[in-house]
Amino acid sequence: MKIPPARYPSPLGRMQATPMDVEATKRQGWREQHILVISHDDERLDFLERQLIRSIGERLYGQSLGQGHPMGGGHG
Incomplete structure (x- = not known):
């Protein structure tokens, strides 16, 4: 039977x-x-x-980066 090593609580654990x-x-x-x-x-x-x-997203913020519009056209 293997016994796992004891773990000591880190004081940084509260910061997570x-x-x-x-x-x-x-x-x-x-x-x-x-x-x-x-x-x-x-x-x-x-x-x-x-x-x-x-x-709505394209009108307010422009076209998504790296993706073409599937319907063609483009909003400026």
Whole structure:
């Protein structure tokens, strides 16, 4: 039987960030500040919703880096 070596708690352990619930943060942002964070690849969206998200994102922030627009055209 192998006995694992004793681990000594590091004083830096308290400094580690706690994991964040991303969906809860998005939900809170929407409910409290009307900030909407949506991934274009979110599986809960249908095709038309994805296209709408893409159109809004490109109009406000420009085309995604490294990706061509599948429908052609370009927003300036």
